[in-house]
Amino acid sequence: AGRARLEELGFTVDVCLLDYGRTAEAVYRAALSRKDYDIVMIGAGVRLDPVLTPLFEALVDITHELAPSAKLCFNVSPSTTVEAVQRWWPERKPLV
Numbered sequence: 001a002g003r004a005r006l007e008e009l010g011f012t013v014d015v016c017l018l019d020y021g022r023t024a025e026a027v028y029r030a031a032l033s034r035k036d037y038d039i040v041m042i043g044a045g046v047r048l049d050p051v052l053t054p055l056f057e058a059l060v061d062i063t064h065e066l067a068p069s070a071k072l073c074f075n076v077s078p079s080t081t082v083e084a085v086q087r088w089w090p091e092r093k094p095l096v
Helices: 002-008 024-033 050-066 078-088
Strands: 039-041 071-073
Touching: 002 078, 024 050, 039 078, 071 078
Parallel strands: 039 071
Antiparallel strands: none
8 A cells, every 4th residue: 555655646666575584685785776766665574673683784784885865764564654755755746
């Protein structure tokens, strides 16, 4: 629902699902290398699990490396995704 709502607002949304294992960093790195992003969200599933803190740190570092001008935003759950994105793109204009 969050993805659909963001697309209704004019956002182009790419989703990068991670396995939390050995390939997570490589998958994320490949996804960020494909194009430039204005906003990157690292979801609560990674951030809120203390066991995944090293992965979260790696994802933030990869984001700084490959998308240095992108704003980072964070949701608390899937239902807060739109709100999190809009904090960094409040004018809700289509991204070009």
